[in-house]
Amino acid sequence: MASHHVPGDLADDAPRHFISSPGAAAPGGTVSGDVPVEHPIEFTGSGSEYFRIWIVNLLLSVLTLGIYSAWAKVRSQRYLHANTRLDGASFGYHARPAAILKGRIVAVLLLIAYVVLTQEMQLTGLLIVLVAAVVLLPWLLYRSLRFRLANTSYRALRFGFQAPLRKSYVVFALWPVLTLFTLYLLTPFTHRAIKAFQHNHSRYGSARFSFDARTRDFYLRYGAWLAGVVLAGGLPVLAAWLFLRDAGAGGMDGAEFFSVAWIWIYAVLLATTPMLAASLRNLIWSRTRLGPNRIVSRVSPWKYFYIQATNGLLTLLTLGLFVPFARIRRLRYLAACTAFVAAGDIGAFVAAAQDGPVGAAGDETADIFGIDIAL
Amino acid sequence: MIPGGYFDGRTARRHAVMLAPGPDGVAVEGDGVARRAAWDEVSVSERSRHGPRVIEFGDGARCEIDDAAAFDAARRRYRPGESPVVRLQQSWAATAAAVAAFVALSAAGYFLGLPWLADRASRHVPPAVVEDLSRRALESLEHMGLEPSTLPPERQAALARAWQAMQPAGAPATRLRLRAGGSLGANALALPSGDIVVTDELVALADGEDELLLAVFAHEQGHVAHRHGIRNVLQSTVVGTLAGWYLGDVSSVLAGAAAAGLSLRYSRGFEQEADDYAAAFLRARGRSPALLATMLERLEASRADGTKGTTEAEGADGNGKNGSGDAAIDLFDSHPATARRVQRLREQ
Numbered sequence: 001m002a003s004h005h006v007p008g009d010l011a012d013d014a015p016r017h018f019i020s021s022p023g024a025a026a027p028g029g030t031v032s033g034d035v036p037v038e039h040p041i042e043f044t045g046s047g048s049e050y051f052r053i054w055i056v057n058l059l060l061s062v063l064t065l066g067i068y069s070a071w072a073k074v075r076s077q078r079y080l081h082a083n084t085r086l087d088g089a090s091f092g093y094h095a096r097p098a099a100i101l102k103g104r105i106v107a108v109l110l111l112i113a114y115v116v117l118t119q120e121m122q123l124t125g126l127l128i129v130l131v132a133a134v135v136l137l138p139w140l141l142y143r144s145l146r147f148r149l150a151n152t153s154y155r156a157l158r159f160g161f162q163a164p165l166r167k168s169y170v171v172f173a174l175w176p177v178l179t180l181f182t183l184y185l186l187t188p189f190t191h192r193a194i195k196a197f198q199h200n201h202s203r204y205g206s207a208r209f210s211f212d213a214r215t216r217d218f219y220l221r222y223g224a225w226l227a228g229v230v231l232a233g234g235l236p237v238l239a240a241w242l243f244l245r246d247a248g249a250g251g252m253d254g255a256e257f258f259s260v261a262w263i264w265i266y267a268v269l270l271a272t273t274p275m276l277a278a279s280l281r282n283l284i285w286s287r288t289r290l291g292p293n294r295i296v297s298r299v300s301p302w303k304y305f306y307i308q309a310t311n312g313l314l315t316l317l318t319l320g321l322f323v324p325f326a327r328i329r330r331l332r333y334l335a336a337c338t339a340f341v342a343a344g345d346i347g348a349f350v351a352a353a354q355d356g357p358v359g360a361a362g363d364e365t366a367d368i369f370g371i372d373i374a375l
Numbered sequence: 376m377i378p379g380g381y382f383d384g385r386t387a388r389r390h391a392v393m394l395a396p397g398p399d400g401v402a403v404e405g406d407g408v409a410r411r412a413a414w415d416e417v418s419v420s421e422r423s424r425h426g427p428r429v430i431e432f433g434d435g436a437r438c439e440i441d442d443a444a445a446f447d448a449a450r451r452r453y454r455p456g457e458s459p460v461v462r463l464q465q466s467w468a469a470t471a472a473a474v475a476a477f478v479a480l481s482a483a484g485y486f487l488g489l490p491w492l493a494d495r496a497s498r499h500v501p502p503a504v505v506e507d508l509s510r511r512a513l514e515s516l517e518h519m520g521l522e523p524s525t526l527p528p529e530r531q532a533a534l535a536r537a538w539q540a541m542q543p544a545g546a547p548a549t550r551l552r553l554r555a556g557g558s559l560g561a562n563a564l565a566l567p568s569g570d571i572v573v574t575d576e577l578v579a580l581a582d583g584e585d586e587l588l589l590a591v592f593a594h595e596q597g598h599v600a601h602r603h604g605i606r607n608v609l610q611s612t613v614v615g616t617l618a619g620w621y622l623g624d625v626s627s628v629l630a631g632a633a634a635a636g637l638s639l640r641y642s643r644g645f646e647q648e649a650d651d652y653a654a655a656f657l658r659a660r661g662r663s664p665a666l667l668a669t670m671l672e673r674l675e676a677s678r679a680d681g682t683k684g685t686t687e688a689e690g691a692d693g694n695g696k697n698g699s700g701d702a703a704i705d706l707f708d709s710h711p712a713t714a715r716r717v718q719r720l721r722e723q
Contacts, residue, residue, distance in 0.1 A: 044425050044426060045425060045426070046424065046425045049423060049424050049425055051470070052464045052465070052467070052470040053464050055470055055473045055474055055477060056460060056463045056464045056469075056470065056473050058473075058477055059473045059476055059477045059480075060460070062477065062480055062481075063480075071460075075421070075460075078420065078421075079423065079426065082420060082423075082426040082427060082429060083425055083426040088380065088389065089380060089382070089389060089439060090426065090427055090429070090439060092429065092431075092437065153437075154387070155382045155387040155388075155389065155437070156382035156383065156384040156387075156435060156436055156437040157382075157384065157386075157387050205387065270628055308626075311625055311626075312625055312626045312628075312629055315622065315625045315626070315629060316629060320621055320622055320633075321474070323621070323622070323624065323625055326625050327624065327625075346387055347386060347387050347388035347389055348386070348387065348388070349386065349387035350385070350386050350387075351384060351385050351386070
């Protein structure tokens, strides 16, 4: 395990006040004589053991028509959290199955309402759904963030999320709608805004996280990815077009070639998404701090792409039975690329004042509509 | 005595402690910590081979034991019995049985359960919904380029009359709607409301042999009689949702492809049912099922030589298919092997 630097001139049990008053920005810098120590994140989960948990979860969920799925989620998350270790301690997951079940029931009701509205009332229904999305989604995502963080702990200190609700509307309604109207040109800007909202209002114990990536960084990474897609996608298309034209090949008219070309470019776009995700993950985590403590993320876009691609292939070949192994494999790699650089003693963090239990409705609804703000 | 790390929930400091599990509970001692708690007052994490054993106290404190096996053994002495789910999860035999059960249940659900449910449910869909679904399917088809028919009105009326004349009592009501096919080419589509859309190109393929067209109408009527449109919507929606839930984490493309493939298989079954209906219908009126086979062969030939036409009523995008797209079932839906269909029809 990574070693612990303890300066000899300070007593072991005197808390070092790097992260002291709740809500206040942490003082910059470290106590003189302290060298920042990099603690790698360790993932000890086993694919075969997780498979067993997963398949039993799946079977019981099917037999109980989905009701057991809340307990399944808790079991699964507790296993994954307990097997994620940092400096000799593991993470904890504290959500209660009942809360998750309630959340899932709300989510199913919303889904039924959505289906009924769009099928039965068509245009009016669609308008209602859009308005409801703009009104409800930011609230649901806000609650999802609170629920997820409040139910995660490390060394018995809970994480937390505290932000004014109106900011959630700016970040999850205003910017996304504008992004839509600018034909997605605002995507990197909105992505940064979302991450800034998330990280600037998250805390561990009484210590606040902070986020200082610039919009420019996001545009650069998205731009590099698009350039890659144009090269990897467009160049072969161009070459094929020139070849076919010169070789005088018949049997493939312009429209057909066009649609094949678009399919190829779309495939390249999809295939390279893991690489963009890896690049953004590195950016996001390396620009997130917890007071004077930093986080390091060294995900290799190529390796991550390889892992995701082989995961997908194996999942296909095994008709889905590889899913739990795929998950463990992915988490193990991401953990191996991540480290927490502690400026001082990790034991010095202090708990925050208690806030009440947060309901799960946000978390589960966010899942069912495919909204995932992980990574 | 088992070593562990104690966290008091007030700071992140790790206290090196020793745990002594006993008949009444567990005692924790060391590094400024001395507490005992009854087994009922703490929550111990479930047995697993990997990861620490975690004891959570009521006041938020936490104890992590790296040698989980040792603690589990000690605890089993004083607190035998554990959740049956955990026993299932930790046993390879049980897990293998679970895999077999899951595969069996999924297969049973896919081949028997869902089709049966969809069939029963399709009988109870309100007529207003059926009309609405069909109208929107027709609208989206028209967006794809269906223009008013170029056939002379008398020809259209004659066809409709000939078709109605063949109808036995009690057959589901059907209405012929002739259209210029546009990008759809030669095709016929049945909508749940009973509308049968027929393209001018298909009529042209029959080359004056109206008996061939009547065979096609019989096949389409089969789709209406068996409520295939509604059943297809129900079945593909359920399959799509479940595929998304099962595979969505790994890849949404995979989920979409799986959903499309599974729905395809259902569609093949519907085609077969409609072929059988047409064969029975034709024989009952003293005609040969081979009429439909001949028409299918002509359609296949016309597509092979590059005549424009699509074989799906809606764009073949497994992810984006909506209800209206699935409700319209065409003659050539989902590429079932035409040769096999032709052979089956000729054998009847």
